[in-house]
Amino acid sequence: MASVAVEGTDIVVRLSWREKALAHHRNVRVPVSALRQLYIEPDWWRALRGEHDRGTCIPGQVCAGIRHLREGQDFTLVRAGTPVLCVELRRAAPFSRLAISVPDPEKAMGTLQPLVPRDRLE
Template sequence: MVTLLLDSAQLEVVLSRVEHTLAFRKRNVLIDRVAIDKVQLTDDAWTWLRGVPGPGTHLPGTIAIGAWKHAGARDFVLIRRHRPGVVIDLTGHDEFERIILTTRHGLALVQALRLDVAAQAADVADIATGTTSIPPEPEEERR
């Protein structure tokens, strides 16, 4: 299961060791919040897949993970089976146009993106449920 961390500046898609290997990727996917154009929930992330793996791993109906090339652009996908997911359209991101993930925390991501969050990254599920506290601004910053 993919972990989504959010802070005041960026969203981080944290990959496990196996996911890093299958995606042919050394780093996690970092997305500046200002680059997030639209977030959509989907019942089947496979319907959003476009292009061909490059580099990535694809077992039809089972797993699609890594970068997907299409019409001169790239998406990052992490799709497992036919599960609900989230589609994140990006504008101005230096690497990807779209992020497609299967996750049970899609609604939590949408809710967390609407909130002002702390500078320190926290799991979107914790932010959306309120289990991560948002520290108040220092008195001198409010003036």
Template structure:
């Protein structure tokens, strides 16, 4: 699973050496923060896949990794099996229109994008864990009401 780093200016998808080989990328993927238009969580990232790998790796149901090209669209994809994933729609990025990533940190990414972050890149899990909880947004106990007889 990829590591997601976020700072004031960009989202960085940190790739392991194995992920670099599968995606045919020599460096991490860096996306300007202002180009992120929408973030969606999904349990089945395979339904979001469009086009063909160019260059990339595709083992149906097991791995989809690399640059995927479709008519008028270029996506960066790193999907492993049927695990929780995040779909990041981009508007104004020069290279990609969408990121589709298998990661268990999707919820943390959506929360971290709403927060003010430092200029130093930090893991989205750390950002959310160390951020103060907004006033009035703490956990509330459910109200238990008796049922009418």
């Protein structure tokens, strides 16, 4: 299962080789400065937005890859029946949101929460 960590000035989503194959994507790296908001979505399907573009989406099981929206794109690695860590990013970031099913979303959120800016500027 994917993991989220902070490495230097980046937030890194590490994917297993199977997840990389499903998502058609390598590990995801975004700058900490792009972090805007964090929350845990208990209903996995609510974390999905936009249209599926690249990757794999098996209804009721998993959705991994890039999803396009009018205002940008999301990276998703969402497994059915699991809560999802949602990382909202600023406009300058490569993604609008990272939606990731991780083994312990509360722990991952605790790691990232101190990095969320107080100003909430876009």
